[in-house]
Amino acid sequence: MNTLSSQPYKGARDYYPEGKRVQNYIFSVWHKVSKSFGYEEYGAPTLEPIEVYAAKSGQELVNEQTYTFTDRGGRQVAIRPEMTPSISRMVAAHRQELAYPARLYSIANFMRYERPQRGREREFWQLNVDIFGSDGVGAEAEVIILSDSIMREFGAKSSDYVIKINNRKLINFMMAQYLGLDAPQAQLMVKLFDRKDKISDKDFVDQATEIFGDWAEIGLKKVEALLGAKTMADLPAEIRDSSSVREVQELFTLLERAGIKNLTFDITLMRGLDYYTGMVFEVYDTHPENNRSLFGGGRYDGLVSAFGVEPISAVGVAPGGTTMENFLSVHELLPKLLSTTDVYVATLGDTAKEATKLAHELRSKGINVELDLSDRKLDKQLKNVLKKAIPYMIFVGEDEVKAGKYALKDVINSKDFKLDFAGIVDQILG
């Protein structure tokens, strides 16, 4: 038989206990904050029909990045590249049974065929938080406050990140009314705005000129006025008075009332996905070594109705696991994480029966116990305990059994105790 490779699939990660501890820490904060806002967990299938994404997610995602194949029953399916279409489908299917607003969250894995690089994997984990059936800007406010609470729960300061906000309706108004572009031109211009930070100023002007055609001279001046606006007050008067700007202002008021000050209005913020219909936002890392978008979200009122039911409004956000891990790492916010095992019980001599009994009794007190019956040398056992980052170790020798007192080692603080059963339980749980 040929030897098989022991490497994981390209762009996917093997999570050994050490790496899994970090992921579980991130997940635990996500669970905690999502639940604290009254969101309830759900789960969705790994596979969806490919049409679900073709509808509204955008061409690049579907044609270049999805893992698509035909199943043994001839169905064209994709491994989910994102959650929004799945949860929209689920809401559509139970439209009558759900109580609104429906607050739902999940933590799940996704796959996209992209070139793996820092913070981007082919298989990645995401939290998805969505509220369905709430039309007012209060829904956006709640989802952004929840996003901010996640950052705070991780220990981030408001100077560590900034929340950028824009509005798709405002973008549409800008493109059609202010810049006078038709639909195909507007689509190109949105994509150009989206790429602005990734291309040179000259390339930007050249491509904008091409989109405007005959209107280039006046058009470029207007674009310049738009891009110069650092706050809503700087916007050209015709835009400043539009209803969508008023909506953004209302959102700012709600967020500032909740104590969020690291907010900025960003007219170039587009968000890649086609399904957004209103407010869009992004949490952006301000660290010089990780100056990038961390995660984002927005309103997508038209997606549920693609599944053949009456429209249900929706706002969502989706932080990613690896991006979050990178953020915590550059800002030195990752706590030191130990094993979930509390204590390692080792035998000294012929005490297997007694050690097994002790392990059983400790477990009944809610203590996680690894039991080693190998009777190996103590230094080897201690090395194992350190490798596994287990905080305590107990030696069960014949003398200890007779005395009813055991040697307990606090491995982290290098302290040794001689304690009876109750004392051990207190020391470990205390």
Added chain:
Amino acid sequence: MNTLSSQPYKGARDYYPEGKRVQNYIFSVWHKVSKSFGYEEYGAPTLEPIEVYAAKSGQELVNEQTYTFTDRGGRQVAIRPEMTPSISRMVAAHRQELAYPARLYSIANFMRYERPQRGREREFWQLNVDIFGSDGVGAEAEVIILSDSIMREFGAKSSDYVIKINNRKLINFMMAQYLGLDAPQAQLMVKLFDRKDKISDKDFVDQATEIFGDWAEIGLKKVEALLGAKTMADLPAEIRDSSSVREVQELFTLLERAGIKNLTFDITLMRGLDYYTGMVFEVYDTHPENNRSLFGGGRYDGLVSAFGVEPISAVGVAPGGTTMENFLSVHELLPKLLSTTDVYVATLGDTAKEATKLAHELRSKGINVELDLSDRKLDKQLKNVLKKAIPYMIFVGEDEVKAGKYALKDVINSKDFKLDFAGIVDQILG
């Protein structure tokens, strides 16, 4: 645009909050018991190269049940149909870095293209618990005691299930030495034993006769003697004295010492997968309406070395989520599960600002709060709370704000309170 179907992929499940609560309850017991035995969590990729399964998992699984496809880079991959090959690959890759015995567990989803039926889904969730680097029968004992602890933690009585045990080495000895079969005949006979409960006695005899060929008469008598053995003591003497029977006896002693009495030796227990090399076992439901195998496991010492490293011994077990749910359901062991949201805060009149503040303060005490600012009629709001199974509800009216005391409703027990902030916190957390 055509309307998209709102149905999930065939054989996969949409987990709405109610269903997810049940799944989370099952997962929480799995996490708790696995951790209590010192197993640490890991995670593995969704995709693996198809060869990983072709090596040792068995022809049916690979040729008929895997979700295989070619990725955009030309790699032949499969959505994992089981975890054992993935974790064996991971152990091989970090052979030097791991501390042995390595105790590892995961809760993950898998896909197999099978006909969906009760307790069998195309996408399913499983706990995988594995110990690597432990040769003695103590490893099997630990994994079986852990399995039994899971059943106990769910509230099962020992009369609700039985643990069946057999040994692949004993099977091999039986087939070669006792029945005198060559390797291809032995393989057919193992498959026939495995199917025994699913076919008629006549079919069994016919097929056995065909396998034996010239030896049929004497062979059938020997098979009869084997199948008549309800305990190890009943086995024909030549088998009873083999080293593999002694091993099984040793395992029984360890399990009985741990208080497990619902054990049975079952010479027809084969376990479908090709990679088992020693002890195999199955937890079997004794309920008349669900008389079936719940889950099983065994020793597979040859799998890690398929990845090009020195052999590392391994014993594992893998309970499934839906099978477990069915078990809990027929035995009426599923607890009544409420929402993870503790309290629903509703406004009465123009109190949005105060209700928001109250929600924020309750969250800071660790209480999960759903905040509704819609100012809808109370009966509608209460209906929502009941639908979502949220245990408490608070009404924030203008009088309540002035008095600093709020109306708190215990929805489950239909009790009403008038409490200040501290009182509310005590009532909900207490």
